[in-house]
Amino acid sequence: MxxxxxxxxxxxxxxxxxxxxxxxxxxxxxxxxxxxxxxxxxxxxxxxxxxxxxxxxxxxxxxxxxxxxxxxxxxxxxxxxxxxxxxxxxxxxxxxxxxxxxxxxxxxxxxxxxxxxxxxxxxxxxxxxxxxxxxxxxxxxxxxxxxxxxxxxxxxxxxxxxxxxxxxxxxxxxxxxxxxxxxxxxxxxxxxxxxxxxxxxxxxxxxxxxxxxxxxxxxxxxxxxxxxxxDDKKLNLTIQNLKKSNNALEYYTKKNIEDNLTFQVNKKKAFLSKDFLNQPNEVIIRSLNIILKIIGGQYYPPRGKKIDFLINELKLNKNFKKGTLGGCLFKKINETIIISKERG
Structure with a gap:
């Protein structure tokens, strides 16, 4: 130098x-x-x-x-x-x-x-x-x-x-x-x-x-x-209280994924057990968004209305066979839901 x-x-x-x-x-x-x-x-x-x-x-x-x-x-x-x-x-x-x-x-x-x-x-x-x-x-x-x-x-x-x-x-x-x-x-x-x-x-x-x-x-x-x-104090308090609630939901989302999800070794497919959907709706939404990001590879999660519709179909429609969301294909075989990347 x-x-x-x-x-x-x-x-x-x-x-x-x-x-x-x-x-x-x-x-x-x-x-x-x-x-x-x-x-x-x-x-x-x-x-x-x-x-x-x-x-x-x-x-x-x-x-x-x-x-x-x-x-x-x-x-x-x-x-x-x-x-x-x-x-x-x-x-x-x-x-x-x-x-x-x-x-x-x-x-x-x-x-x-x-x-x-x-x-x-x-x-x-x-x-x-x-x-x-x-x-x-x-x-x-x-x-x-x-x-x-x-x-x-x-x-x-x-x-x-x-x-x-x-x-x-x-x-x-x-x-x-x-x-x-x-x-x-x-x-x-x-x-x-x-x-x-x-x-x-x-x-x-x-x-x-x-x-x-x-x-x-x-x-x-x-x-x-x-x-x-x-003022700052009131707004800070509101945001901090909401963060505590969010942290609780994050905990149960993580638990849902650990207990009720199995990935293929290469993470190109995910298998959901029937208990995956037996959770509060917000926990299911967050869990699905994580899976969609990993398999679908999209930066932003799908709109709330679309994911709500899919959850209702998976839960309530006994004739559900397959559907798509966030670049992923959803198939239901008996009580198991299989998620893979959508082709094309």
Whole structure:
């Protein structure tokens, strides 16, 4: 390494240590570092907004303190005219604290509806590919407390079940990759203050003020609800209570799968015993969604009405022979239900 680069690194490290000695920064970092494992490596997903830049700073501090491997990525969705310029700008901002950030591009045709959800799906797919290349199993995301609240109300408006209402968790696993949200207990204003203290700038996403997006309208609604007395404490309590109920259902779902399901060795077929359907409806739905994802290979579970219809057919229709759902074929032979991947 060149002497100039080494000197630049020393200056950056000194700057970071100085920031960490400030009380407010120290409090945030202490809370952050408890959520990571010093023996594992991490990918950090960055957008250039205040939340993700705060995540990048905290990750860099953790990296220096524990000599842990971190890989930093920006996904350029190419959905806006200036998205590529913004990605380059974000990578330049990160150079202030000696973070080398790689830009991943989402290529191909773009959706005209459900844009944010589809973009998220492709973003995560690109990041998961990098996990394979870097031999890492952890991705850090910059969601914070307001994101948690917004997600809760979006799911409520869509008529989501209990699992959907509490879906934004600190950790979830997909394709053997852990998605971690270490900022979920932090308020946006505190992260924005931290980002301005460290970088003196951040990128403003114009979609954050575009009321064509549901999330933006929900954000506005939340401000009005706060004026009516719905504060952080009450909303947190509601979400935590729902999470406890969800955890109980998860326990019985796992038990149903362990007791009443047999997979073929290659997991291309599943065999359900008659007791699989002798459970509360929500447990059956969750159990089936897990099987459908494994065998059908589809990212999203089928709509509630479709899965309810199939469950009723399996339970009540004595003449049921076969049916399809979520890319899977269901056959009933005597008291056994056989699930396999649908052909074509």
């Amino acid at each position: 060149k002497k100039k680069s080494l000197n630049a690194q020393k200056i950056n490290h000194k700057y970071l240590r100085k920031l960490l000695n400030q009380n407010q920064v120290k409090l945030i970092f202490n809370k952050f570092e408890k959520q990571l494992n010093t023996q594992q490596s991490y990918l950090v997903a960055i957008s250039g907004g205040p939340d993700s830049l705060a995540l990048a700073f905290l990750s860099k501090c953790f990296q220096l303190k524990y000599n842990t491997k971190f890989y930093y990525y920006i996904v350029d969705h190419n959905l806006r005219v200036n998205s590529s310029k913004e990605a380059v700008k974000a990578s330049k901002i990160l150079k202030k604290i000696n973070i080398k950030c790689r830009i991943l591009k989402w290529r191909g045709s773009k959706p005209s509806s459900n844009i944010q959800a589809i973009a998220r799906h492709y973003r995560y797919a690109l990041l998961e590919k990098q996990c394979v290349q870097t031999k890492s199993t952890n991705i850090l995301l910059g969601h914070q407390k307001e994101d948690l609240y917004e997600n809760f109300f979006i799911r409520m408006i869509r008529g989501s079940g209990l699992k959907g209402l509490v879906s934004l968790s600190k950790k979830y696993t997909n394709n053997k990759i852990n998605y971690l949200r270490p900022l979920l207990d932090f308020k946006k204003r505190d992260l924005e203050k931290l980002t301005l203290k460290v970088f003196n700038t951040f990128i403003k996403d114009p979609s954050n003020t575009n009321e064509n997006f549901t999330r933006v309208r929900i954000r506005k609604l939340l401000k009005n609800l706060q004026n009516e007395g719905l």
